[in-house]
Amino acid sequence: MTQRPLGAQISHMLRARGVDVIFGIPGVHNVEMYRGIEEAGITHVLARHEQGAGFMADGYARATSKPGVAYVITGPGLCNTMTPLGQAYSDSVPVLAISSCLDEISAKRGQLHQMLDQAGAARTVCDWSEEARSASAAYQLIDRAFTEFARARPRSKHVQVPIALAGSMAEGAPQPLPSHAKPQAPHAQLYQAVAMVLAAQKPVFVFGGGAVAGADVVGDLMRMSGAASFTTYAGRGIVPAETPLNFGATLARGDTAAIFAQADLVVAVGTELAEVDLWRSDLGHSCPMIRVDLDPSVLAQGKSGDLLIHGDAEAFLRAMAIAIPARTDDRAPCWDAEMVAASKARWRAETDAERPGIVPICAALRAALPEDTMFFSDMTQFAYVAKEVWDMPRPAHWHHPFGFGTLGYALPAAIGGKIGLGHQSVVAIAGDYGFQYTLQELGVAVELELCLPIILWDNGKLKEIEDSMVRSQIAPNAVIARNPDFCKLAEAYGAASARPASLDDMAAEMKKALTRKGPTLIHITPDILGF
Structure with missing residues (x-):
């Protein structure tokens, strides 16, 4: 060497x-x-x-x-x-x-x-x-x-x-190691899992980010098993949005606990069911659970009567999709599709009421963007709403700082994502405060001529913190900071900018941004809705 x-x-x-x-x-x-x-x-x-x-x-x-x-x-x-x-x-x-x-x-x-x-x-x-x-x-x-x-x-x-x-001088590194497969579930546990799903009348699947690689079989698995389903925020897109018994990424809605209380089996695949998934102490179920995860520490959270499978979620889902036959009339699903649809509509309305005005902006953006767009969002109210109401057509296409919850994530992460994806559309979504943590990385996007629309949601304050203070009966304090002229700031770096006056303008500016060589900052305030 x-x-x-x-x-x-x-x-x-x-x-x-x-x-x-x-x-x-x-x-x-x-x-x-x-x-x-x-x-x-x-x-x-x-x-x-x-x-x-x-x-x-x-x-x-x-x-x-x-x-x-x-x-x-x-x-x-x-x-x-x-x-x-x-x-x-x-x-x-x-x-x-x-x-x-x-x-x-x-x-x-x-x-x-x-x-x-x-x-x-x-x-x-x-x-x-x-x-x-x-x-x-x-x-x-x-x-x-x-x-x-x-x-x-x-x-x-x-x-x-x-x-x-x-x-110091050194010999070269050894040749790469052979590729290794992820741990596989033992056959005996797979057979037991199939039997438990077939015996259940009201099974519920919960899919986390660890199940992304098996998403292509999930639609068939849900149809064959007759199970209802939820996803975590990281698992959005794993279950096809049109699946009748899919509750979506709504685990954080408090009354989902009542849904799980009705289940006679929960199957949690590739999710640790963390606080940032549920925002409550437990899922709400009293039935057995099948838990599939690569992390033994997640399985250690299981209870007596649970089936704990240390293995690859993708392999587990493919095996289940092959082994579970379609339900016949005498094994019809006991979940009501109309109830699922009504629950989702109610939760969507609650989301809109909690943080008014963001839902229609999400709808307008979704209509203006290619289906394969990949999103990187920051800790901002815009993203909190979008995570619940924006049904993703495919998995692993919306990335967010879920666990650690840091500000300043969206812009640099979107730059890294765009570099990795090349011509595929990538969009960053940030709030006015968090954007200023890492705004200097605009220079990288300009330097590399990355076609990168940046949605900047500017409500002029730390609105989520202000709302939290009000709920806690604390007089809002330290939640307003003087903002710069974000469009001029973007232009100083050499980026394009836009300040749309309506949802139609926003959609048009987004389409323009997707054709530009270089980033475009699209500055949006609540005034865009006209109230």
């Missing part, structure tokens, strides 16, 4: 494992990591902030189902990307951060970018964080990350390489 500095060898190793884009910022401590990037044939995207680099890697990973990789420097560089790493961890996104680190921290003080425990800090937001003290250790840790991305619940990882080691 040809000897090269280790930093260059790592880039070649990543390329051999399918990495074609790295997001990051070079600094004096990680320059050796940049020696081999171009030689390896990898594109580097220069973020404007390490937080942006981490979110871009996250968006790229969600859009492509390939690991996202970020290069950051020692100390503040890694700290700045810890928020994206925490987001990737909570939302099961395969992101690998590779940073430099100081060669010695015990005997020396006052060094540039020095931290007491850099790896330990990253360990608080990652699946794991380790230091490579040799070339072989670096290779093993990177292969460990890629193997776990492929076989286990994908979560963020961090590898740090000492500065001197990154510049």
